[in-house]
């Protein structure tokens with residue numbers, strides 16, 4: 278038995294006039310049902326809320342402004358879930374809706390909660406259907422694309438495989454309409470992507486084209502999870518474990534899920550500027566960040582927010598969840614914790630960023 282996260286794009290589920298395509302949705306549900314019958318756990322990450330809301334709202338194309346996107350998502354998400362519930366019920370399977378925002382998975386308490394929600398749903402044999410909570414997500418807190426969301430969910434649920442389904446049957450050496458472009462069957466490392474052209478955007482309803490899919494594949498494979506990228510028509514074949522589309526091999530090992538979200542999903546609210554000693558302490562010794570090694574603060578943030586940690590040269594060397602508000606930090610800069618506690622009391626006996634809440638992105 279294995280655990281699979283399947284992500285399906287808007288273009289594979291909806292018609293150009295902004296409605297759900299019932300046949301294609303049913304085909305996907307059949308494929309997922311087959312995997313469940315074999316005993317596999319499946320989490321479905323489904324896009325299509327905005328695209329499926331266009332028709333009912335009489336919108337001719339994907340709106341550009343956030344408020345109308347949110348309204349379309351609100352209508353479309355309900356329509357999608359209604360069809361999924363109906364189709365899965367015909368196979369004797371129950372579905373559970375999970376709508377996530379970035380905060381749900383980066384803040385410590387919320388993250389644990391999301392993890393437990395998935396564990397319980399899977400234990401009960403339910404097929405979780407995940408999307409971003411588009412209706413409440415503002416531009417600052419948005420993932421914006423479900424490819425990366427799926428990679429992070431795959432890591433969160435300890436998946437054995439991530440399947441990315443699109444309207445194209447795999448990654449090509451250049452846009453599939455370019456003469457001479459060829460399907461790439463296997464990607465073992467970044468070196469195999471050298472010279473591959475993924476710049477051209479995809480369908481009118483999809484968001485990221487190949488760029489976000491390759492990025493998602495990088496996140497998942499770096500965390501030890503293989504990825505298969507293929508078309509929705511090939512869903513059953515991919516779920517049966519047969520070679521199809523493009524397979525990305527794992528390049529790294531599993532690490533703390535919450536920190537993976539922090540590095541790849543969160544939008545930082547500001548930055549904390551470090552001196553050379555602090556950079557060395559973080560990158561070489563895995564230490565926590567103390568006020569003594571901080572030279573400045575940028576932006577407005579509250580305790581608990583994700584921030585960039587910036588080296589003297591300007592490079593972002595890490596991300597972390599900060600334990601102080603941006604208004605509190607300036608008076609603490611360069612001071613030892615003992616000195617701060619002596620003046621301000623035991624409440625101030627905390628690291629600016631604890632090492633457990635910190636992800637080093639690059640070593641100088």
Ligand SMILES: Nc1ncnc2c1ncn2[C@@H]1O[C@H](COP(=O)(O)OP(=O)(O)O)[C@@H](O)[C@H]1O
Nearest residue numbers: 286287288443449451475479480483484486487
């Ligand atoms: N090198 C490439 N190989 C395959 N597809 C590519 C490539 N470069 C760009 N694309 C485009 O990316 C599209 C898939 O992305 P997108 O439309 O966002 O899909 P989805 O809605 O499934 O997320 C393909 O249909 C294709 O037009």
Ligand SMILES: N[C@@H](CCC(=O)OP(=O)(O)O)C(=O)O
Nearest residue numbers: 287324325326327422423484
């Ligand atoms: N959350 C959005 C989808 C975002 C997205 O990544 O779309 P797609 O590129 O079609 O996978 C929605 O449901 O409309």
